[in-house]
Every structure is written in C-alpha cells, then in structure tokens.
Amino acid sequence: MGILGPVGTHSEAAAIYLKEWRRRAAELVCFADIGECIHAVETGAVDTAFVPVENSLEGAITVTLDVLAHADALRVRREVIWPVHNYLMARAPRGEIHAVYSHAQPIAQCRDFLLRYCPRAEIIKTSSTARAAEIVGAAPPDAGFAAICTRRAGELNGLVERAGRIEDRGSNCTRFFEIAREGMMPPPAEPPDTVLVICRIDGTRPGALYEVLGEFAHREVNLTRIESRPARTELGAYIFFFDLDAHCDPDMLRDAIDAVAEKSVWLKIAGAFPVHRDVTHDLGA
Numbered sequence: 001m002g003i004l005g006p007v008g009t010h011s012e013a014a015a016i017y018l019k020e021w022r023r024r025a026a027e028l029v030c031f032a033d034i035g036e037c038i039h040a041v042e043t044g045a046v047d048t049a050f051v052p053v054e055n056s057l058e059g060a061i062t063v064t065l066d067v068l069a070h071a072d073a074l075r076v077r078r079e080v081i082w083p084v085h086n087y088l089m090a091r092a093p094r095g096e097i098h099a100v101y102s103h104a105q106p107i108a109q110c111r112d113f114l115l116r117y118c119p120r121a122e123i124i125k126t127s128s129t130a131r132a133a134e135i136v137g138a139a140p141p142d143a144g145f146a147a148i149c150t151r152r153a154g155e156l157n158g159l160v161e162r163a164g165r166i167e168d169r170g171s172n173c174t175r176f177f178e179i180a181r182e183g184m185m186p187p188p189a190e191p192p193d194t195v196l197v198i199c200r201i202d203g204t205r206p207g208a209l210y211e212v213l214g215e216f217a218h219r220e221v222n223l224t225r226i227e228s229r230p231a232r233t234e235l236g237a238y239i240f241f242f243d244l245d246a247h248c249d250p251d252m253l254r255d256a257i258d259a260v261a262e263k264s265v266w267l268k269i270a271g272a273f274p275v276h277r278d279v280t281h282d283l284g285a
Contacts, residue, residue, distance in 0.1 A: 001019075001027070001046060001048050002037040002049040004030070005032065006128065006134065008130035008149065008153025009130045012152075013152065014050070015028055018050065018078075033063075035063050037051055038051060038067045038071070038074070042071060042074065050177075051064050051177055051179065052177075053176065054175045054225075056173045057109045057169055060227055061105075065241060068241075068270055069239050069241075070232075073181050073182050074181060074270070075270060076177045076178070076196055076270055077180050078177070078276070079175060079178075079273055079275040081175055081275065082175075083173045085150075085172070086102075086129075086167050087165070088113075088164075088166055089146060089149055089151070089154030089159035090146040090147070090159055090160060091158070095144060096118075097144055098121055098122065098145065099124055099145050099146070101126050101147045102125070102147060103126055104125050107125065109167045110166045113166040118146070129147070132147035132148065133154050136159060137157025148166070151164070177271075188273065188274050192246040193245075193273070193274050193275040194243050194246055196269070196272075196273075197257060197267065197269055198241050198267070199242075199264040199267035199268070200231055200264060200265040201240060201265065202264075202265055204236075212264070219249075220248060221245070221253055221256045222244070223242055223245075225242070226240065226241070227240070
C-alpha cells in the first residue's frame with residue numbers, strides 16, 4: 001500500500017489503523033508526494049494507494065481529485081475518516097521559535113495557533129509533516145526550528161513536544177481514499193456507503209448543472225458532497241465530483257446516474273465503497 005511519506009505522516013497513522021481494522025498484513029511503501037503515490041498504482045509498483053482527499057478545515061486535496069478524474073483505470077475501494085491532531089515539536093523544550101516547518105495543509109489547519117504562539121516565526125512549507133520533522137531533527141538545537149507534525153514523527157527525529165493538538169478546531173479530520181486499479185483486487189465485503197460519480201458537464205449551456213442536480217433530487221438520491229475542478233481543456237470548463245449516498249433505492253440510484261450521463265459530456269463511476277469513521281484512535285496523529 002503506497003502512502004505519503006516519510007514514516008510518521010498522518011497518512012501512515014491512518015493506514016496503520018486500516019491495516020489493524022482489516023487484520024491484513026500489508027507493506028506500507030512511502031512516496032515523496034501524493035501524485036507519485038497514485039501513479040505507482042497505475043504502473044503496478046504497489047497494489048493500492050492510501051491518500052488524503054479532503055480535510056474538514058481546509059477542503060479538497062486537489063491532486064487526488066485531478067488524478068482520479070483523468071485516470072480511467074483507477075477506482076476508489078474504501079474511505080476512512082481520520083481525526084487529525086497536530087503537534088508543535090522542536091529540538092529544545094524552551095526558547096524562541098524562529099521558523100516553523102510543515103506541509104501546507106497542517107499550516108493552514110493551525111493558522112490561529114501560529115499567530116498566537118509564534119507570530120514572528122517564518123513559516124516554511126515542506127512535502128509532508130514527517131519531512132518537516134526530519135529537517136528540524138537535523139538542525140542544531142539552538143537554531144529555533146520547530147515542526148508541525150504527528151507526535152510519532154517528532155519522536156522518531158528526536159524532537160520534544162512544545163504544544164499538542166494545536167489545530168484550530170477540535171473536529172479536524174481528513175478523508176482518505178484507498179485507490180486500486182480496476183479489476184485488480186476484489187471489492188470490499190462490506191456494502192457500499194458512497195458512490196463516487198465524476199462527470200464533465202457542458203458549462204456553456206444555461207441550466208446544465210441545475211438539470212443534473214434535478215435528476216438526483218427527483219429520484220430522492222442524496223448528495224453528500226459536490227466538488228468541481230478545472231477540466232484542463234479550456235477556461236471555464238469544469239469536472240464535477242458527486243458523492244452519492246448509497247443507502248437509497250438501487251433502481252432509483254441507477255436511473256439517476258443514467259439520466260445524468262445523458263446530460264454530460266462524459267461520466268464515470270469512480271467507485272462504490274464503504275466508509276469507515278474512527279473517533280477513538282490517536283497513534284500520535
């Protein structure tokens with residue numbers, strides 16, 4: 001299973017939980033960025049990728065959505081909703097902090113804390129929270145560097161906790177997708193909770209999106225999430241991502257998707273999958 005590395009990321013913590021829940025032995029393979037992780041599934045270097053798709057505070061992880069939209073052979077097998085806790089870790093337990101390293105998402109998730117606790121510190125973005133911990137761990141103790149990372153990443157790199165659970169909202173969580181090549185792995189034994197539909201709509205026609213949404217509404221198919229991304233073909237062209245609640249009449253669900261397909265430039269079902277929500281695990285995440 002490919003994950004965003006190095007060891008100690010939120011992705012690793014959530015992947016460990018998934019392995020424990022499924023009681024399956026799976027080797028975790030770290031990659032430098034999310035795009036590379038998903039590409040490894042396309043090439044067969046790994047069986048699945050376990051990647052973030054949305055954070056409750058900062059929104060969509062766009063690279064995950066863009067790859068799913070344009071990769072015909074990839075399907076979502078499973079979703080995990082993971083509570084995310086961020087920690088400020090440094091080489092020394094005291095002293096002024098001159099620079100804070102972290103991934104862009106945790107930096108945004110902890111914006112209020114940073115303004116209060118270290119308003120004069122330089123904020124430096126890294127490829128992952130674990131990479132931030134590595135950089136700070138390699139710096140001299142008196143450099144005044146700190147990382148926003150998991151507790152595990154900090155401890156692995158000899159850092160001490162300066163402040164814990166520093167995210168701006170206690171409800172902070174991230175949705176992760178487990179992604180596999182179509183037909184390469186059996187579907188989960190659990191019934192699906194969500195159906196992910198991705199489609200391109202003709203945005204030049206007035207009311208096109210309204211008509212698409214109406215097909216779901218008329219059949220009482222609930223949309224739990226709507227997201228749009230540029231189609232990368234021309235200015236003003238967009239691709240839409242619809243999360244459909246699978247707990248409805250299956251015939252109505254199928255009819256709604258067929259009706260939307262007729263109103264779309266193209267449409268694909270990117271997965272029908274179970275959703276696991278963990279509210280008790282921490283793992284230092």
